[in-house]
Amino acid sequence: QQQVKQSPQSLIVxxxxxxxxxxAYENTAFDYFPWYQQFPGKGPALLIAIRPxxxxxxxxxxxxxxxxxxxxxxxxxxxxxxxxxxTYFCAARGRRGTYKYxxxxxxxxxxxx
Amino acid sequence: xxxxxQNPRHxxxxxxxxxxxxxxxxxxxxxxxxxxxxxxxxxxxxxYLQKENIIDESGMPKERFSAEFPKxxxxxxxxxxxxxxxxxxxxxxxxxxxxxxxxxxxxxxxxRLTVL
Numbered sequence: 001q002q003q004v005k006q007s008p009q010s011l012i013v014x015x016x017x018x019x020x021x022x023x024a025y026e027n028t029a030f031d032y033f034p035w036y037q038q039f040p041g042k043g044p045a046l047l048i049a050i051r052p053x054x055x056x057x058x059x060x061x062x063x064x065x066x067x068x069x070x071x072x073x074x075x076x077x078x079x080x081x082x083x084x085x086x087t088y089f090c091a092a093r094g095r096r097g098t099y100k101y102x103x104x105x106x107x108x109x110x111x112x113x
Numbered sequence: 114x115x116x117x118x119q120n121p122r123h124x125x126x127x128x129x130x131x132x133x134x135x136x137x138x139x140x141x142x143x144x145x146x147x148x149x150x151x152x153x154x155x156x157x158x159x160x161y162l163q164k165e166n167i168i169d170e171s172g173m174p175k176e177r178f179s180a181e182f183p184k185x186x187x188x189x190x191x192x193x194x195x196x197x198x199x200x201x202x203x204x205x206x207x208x209x210x211x212x213x214x215x216x217x218x219x220x221x222x223x224x225r226l227t228v229l
Contacts, residue, residue, distance in 0.1 A: 034217065043204050043220035044156065089155055100169055101146065105155040
């Protein structure tokens, strides 16, 4: 199966709160899991990415948690700010030779001031 | 180093016309992806190309859609005889494929196609 399921579809968080977005995949042939941020009218931009040989990766206020056995990964945005309001997509990429990205359906995050 | 460039940014076509979308990858990048994004939806993989070669076109509709990435010039996504259902944002992304698979794709700003 080449699906990546993402939830929630939308999320409202107070300024300073923690935003959590979850993704699940089925295909064990994926070996690279990026998160993208997209503002209206713009292309997606890479936020942070992880490989399945680590369980967590942190960059500033953004953390990916990865559970290989459960085939799930999540994005945590600490101290959420109004400027974080955007649509977030998780994705999974196939191994060398395929390099095909499968995207989740997106989460629209709104951070209230 | 300029980013990925796409043109036009907005394209309006009438049903039955042809749409040509162009993507110039980042300097030195030899591989390009094309994605389609319908309103309120995620990105759907369409095709993955390297110069003069289609690597994976499993996401391309069987009819009316074609893509190329010539040795010189931009990658082109061509949609013949457009229908209203083709209205979407089309994004390309380029990346540098080396021996290390740490590299990431970089997206262009997209072309928003409207079919009247």
